[in-house]
Amino acid sequence: MKHPTTLRVWLTIALVALAALGITVNVFTGEDGSTTITVKVKGPSGPTTVTAPEPAVEALEEDRHHDGAANERPEGIPLEKLIEGEAQREAFAERDQLPLTTPDAAPQTPGCNSRFIRTNYSSRGRVKPRLIVLHITVSPDRGQSGVNANTAWFANPAARVSSHYIVSGDGHCNYVVREVDNAWTQAAYNRLSLSIEITATQSQGYLLRSGGHAKVSRLVAGMAKRWGIPIRRGAVNNSNCTVTRSGIVDHVQLGKCGGNHSDINPYRGQIPKIIKTAAKVRTSSANDARKIAKWCRSLRITRAQVRDGRTTPQRRSRARSLKTLLINRGAPCV
Numbered sequence: 001m002k003h004p005t006t007l008r009v010w011l012t013i014a015l016v017a018l019a020a021l022g023i024t025v026n027v028f029t030g031e032d033g034s035t036t037i038t039v040k041v042k043g044p045s046g047p048t049t050v051t052a053p054e055p056a057v058e059a060l061e062e063d064r065h066h067d068g069a070a071n072e073r074p075e076g077i078p079l080e081k082l083i084e085g086e087a088q089r090e091a092f093a094e095r096d097q098l099p100l101t102t103p104d105a106a107p108q109t110p111g112c113n114s115r116f117i118r119t120n121y122s123s124r125g126r127v128k129p130r131l132i133v134l135h136i137t138v139s140p141d142r143g144q145s146g147v148n149a150n151t152a153w154f155a156n157p158a159a160r161v162s163s164h165y166i167v168s169g170d171g172h173c174n175y176v177v178r179e180v181d182n183a184w185t186q187a188a189y190n191r192l193s194l195s196i197e198i199t200a201t202q203s204q205g206y207l208l209r210s211g212g213h214a215k216v217s218r219l220v221a222g223m224a225k226r227w228g229i230p231i232r233r234g235a236v237n238n239s240n241c242t243v244t245r246s247g248i249v250d251h252v253q254l255g256k257c258g259g260n261h262s263d264i265n266p267y268r269g270q271i272p273k274i275i276k277t278a279a280k281v282r283t284s285s286a287n288d289a290r291k292i293a294k295w296c297r298s299l300r301i302t303r304a305q306v307r308d309g310r311t312t313p314q315r316r317s318r319a320r321s322l323k324t325l326l327i328n329r330g331a332p333c334v
């Protein structure tokens with residue numbers, strides 16, 4: 001893409017300003033004339049980059065689908081009602097005492113690339129999340145490339161929007177705002193929520209393929225376990241922006257309190273299936289944990305027997321196979 005000279009000058013000024021904030025955005029033109037945007041983010045072991053096609057990022061910029069998502073006092077709700085909602089959050093903060101600052105070591109979520117943005121999020125203000133909110137980006141499902149385009153847009157300070165995770169239809173996933181932080185996705189409910197953006201348009205006819213369904217369900221199960229959120233449909237009171245039942249909700253369900261957005265329509269009917277699969281994941285991982293604990297006990301006993309000279313070829317082979325099983329599951333007892 002060719003930019004007129006003046007546009008290039010303004011673009012350069014904007015990029016220098018972003019660089020001063022520690023945010024670097026680079027535009028590259030390939031030999032075939034296609035352009036890509038590269039933004040610097042934080043990975044698990046230091047700075048890394050996300051690359052996305054420039055037209056895809058520009059389309060998100062023009063669409064501004066999640067405008068207003070950062071505003072915790074959204075329009076259309078009387079001030080006294082907003083204050084009632086804030087009182088609930090203050091009461092939760094008193095009870096939860098979530099640390100205001102957390103170690104900067106980047107956490108990881110299995111199955112997702114850690115690509116932490118440096119802007120467009122804030123502190124949860126000691127409140128633990130109670131809701132897992134499902135969204136669609138209203139941008140095309142383009143696999144990892146679409147996930148990266150949304151990450152690049154969230155990394156731009158002009159976006160004023162973000163999400164904890166972005167997942168494609170086939171299950172590519174970027175983890176972009178740490179769960180302990182406050183992503184800007186659903187206005188007055190931000191501090192009470194964890195958010196998953198699925199790259200899908202409202203007209204493409206599907207929300208998730210099987211890989212994406214499995215990934216989102218695993219993410220939901222993991223979040224539910226980490227934060228003690230029940231795997232069930234959640235509920236809210238949109239007259240004063242309060243949570244009445246913790247669980248899994250979608251953005252349209254949050255009404256004006258959530259910034260008055262129409263996603264995850266037209267795919268609301270898929271949510272019970274995600275909840276069902278997430279509940280199955282939780283049960284099977286609990287069974288897995290029990291199995292691992294049993295193998296660890298068995299390995300300890302076998303090793304003690306070997307140490308005491310009560311070793312037999314069978315016991316030695318049993319210890320070896322247990323060790324392999326446990327290493328494959330990443331069990332710390334090996």
Ligand SMILES: [Zn+2]
Nearest residue numbers: 135251261263
């Ligand atoms: Zn949304």
